[in-house]
Amino acid sequence: xxxxxxxxxxxxxxxxxxxxxxxxxxxxxxxxxxRVALRDGxxxxxxxxxxxxxxxxxxxxxxxxxxxxxxxxxxxxxxxxLFWFVGRAGLExxxxxxxxKLVVHAPETAPGCFARIxxxxxxxxxxxxxxxxxxxxxxxxxxxxxLRAGEIDAALIGSTMAPEQVAEQEGWRVLAWVGDHFQIPTxxxxxxxxxxxLDSPALHAMVxxxxxxxxxxxxxxxxxxxxxxxxxGRHTDEEIRAHLDRFVIPHFTHDGxxxxxxxxxxxxxxxxxxGVPATFRAADVYRTDLVLTDH
Numbered sequence: 001x002x003x004x005x006x007x008x009x010x011x012x013x014x015x016x017x018x019x020x021x022x023x024x025x026x027x028x029x030x031x032x033x034x035r036v037a038l039r040d041g042x043x044x045x046x047x048x049x050x051x052x053x054x055x056x057x058x059x060x061x062x063x064x065x066x067x068x069x070x071x072x073x074x075x076x077x078x079x080x081x082l083f084w085f086v087g088r089a090g091l092e093x094x095x096x097x098x099x100x101k102l103v104v105h106a107p108e109t110a111p112g113c114f115a116r117i118x119x120x121x122x123x124x125x126x127x128x129x130x131x132x133x134x135x136x137x138x139x140x141x142x143x144x145x146x147l148r149a150g151e152i153d154a155a156l157i158g159s160t161m162a163p164e165q166v167a168e169q170e171g172w173r174v175l176a177w178v179g180d181h182f183q184i185p186t187x188x189x190x191x192x193x194x195x196x197x198l199d200s201p202a203l204h205a206m207v208x209x210x211x212x213x214x215x216x217x218x219x220x221x222x223x224x225x226x227x228x229x230x231x232x233g234r235h236t237d238e239e240i241r242a243h244l245d246r247f248v249i250p251h252f253t254h255d256g257x258x259x260x261x262x263x264x265x266x267x268x269x270x271x272x273x274x275g276v277p278a279t280f281r282a283a284d285v286y287r288t289d290l291v292l293t294d295h
Contacts, residue, residue, distance in 0.1 A: 003034060003202040006052030007189070008041030010059050011111070011137060013159030014231050014248070015082035016187055020055060022213035022227055032212075034205035042137075050192040053206060058110030058186045061267070064285065065276050072198060073286045075189040075207045075256035077214060080179025082247060083111050084163040085118075087154035087175045088147055094122035094176050098129045100153035103143050106134040110186075111178075113273050115156050118181045120273075147172065162235050162243035179251065184266035185258045185286055198290060207291040211256045218254045221245075258286035 009016040020038055023029055029036040041049055041056075046063050054060055058081065060071040085094060085102075097119075105112030107126075112134070116126045126132055133152065135142065143155035144166070154175060157163055167174050189207050196203055217224050221244060228240050235243070263282025271278035 004037055005034060005196070005200075005202045005206055006037050006039050007206065008039040008044060008049055008052060008054045008056075010041045010044070010049070010054060010056035011158065012042065012139065013082065014228055015078075015159040016055050017231065018224075018228065018248070019077050019187070019210050019213045019217070019252075021230070022216055022224065023209040025227060026213065026216065028209035028212045029206065032205035032209045034202045034209070036206055036209070051195050053189050053191045053196060053203065055187050055189065056110065057188050057190050058114070058184060060190045061184070061270060061285070062108070062110055062113060062274065064280070065267075065271055065274055065278070068279075069192055070194065071190050071192055071285065073185060073188055073190040073258065074198070074203065074288060074290055075210050076185040076253055076258040076286060076288055077187045077210070077256070078179075078248075078252045079183045079185055079259055079262050080177075080247075080251045081111065081114050081182070081184065081186045082159040083114065083156055083178040085115075085154055085156055085175040085178075086147070086163055086167055087173050088150070089171050089173070091154065091173055091175060094119065094124065097154055097175070098124060099131075101131045101133065101151070103133045103135055103146060103152050103155040105137060105156060111137070111156065111158065113270060114178055114182050114184070117269050117273050118176065118178055121181055122176070144170075161232060162239055164246070165235060165239045165243070177247070179247070182266070182269070183262045184270070185263050185282075188256065198287065204291050207256065211291075214252060214254055214256060217249060217252050221249055224248075256288055256291075258282065258288045260286060
């Protein structure tokens with residue numbers, strides 16, 4: 001009988017969901033000998049997330065820094081967070097946001113923390129130079145509505161849409177892609193070994209299935225367009241493929257391995273933004289070497 005393991009996503013859009021969705025739809029989990037229950041953990045407290053595996057490496061990293069939970073990643077899907085700053089007509093760069101209204105995720109969330117790091121690197125103090133409005137992520141429809149109504153000047157949006165196509169249709173500007181300015185191992189498979197042992201056969205099977213899905217993204221992009229259409233129904237296949245070619249295929253890993261230099265730099269930057277000490281290194285967190293070969 002197949003062992004069942006929960007796998008929770010903590011955000012919506014292809015950034016979080018695509019790899020696990022492909023593994024599920026292509027039957028890779030069953031092939032590898034595990035039954036995976038994909039769970040919506042967006043609103044789950046950390047204590048509930050700890051009981052299974054999570055896709056949200058960014059959220060878990062913040063939790064490890066602030067709560068000392070020994071989250072450990074066995075697979076990394078990408079080092080470039082799929083979030084974008086989109087601004088109204090007349091704005092050309094992040095620097096143009098000084099004195100403007102920005103809708104963004106809260107500072108204690110992973111995308112909110114990453115956004116603040118990017119704003120600081122652009123020379124902006126998010127607490128003094130902008131008027132930030134904090135909203136929970138969803139499909140970002142309310143962010144777009146506020147931009148259209150002129151209630152805000154810019155918004156941080158996620159991967160439930162192709163930002164370049166939306167901006168072109170609305171006459172807006174993509175001011176920055178977070179992944180161009182800040183890198184961190186940000187989605188994949190992560191567990192708290194307090195509850196899920198790192199040598200769990202079911203966990204290793206889940207990781208192998210995820211890595212097969214990563215290879216599918218690289219080797220069969222035409223199939224991936226079919227999968228992404230489920231998430232991005234407002235876009236044409238041509239727009240989806242352009243989005244994948246720009247943001248996904250070149251930047252998602254093919255083997256689930258982490259870049260530890262990127263990881264170390266990211267831990268330092270996130271700890272500084274949160275105002276907490278960085279008491280560990282990337283090699284302590286990203287144990288992607290534990291599952292090296294296919295079953």
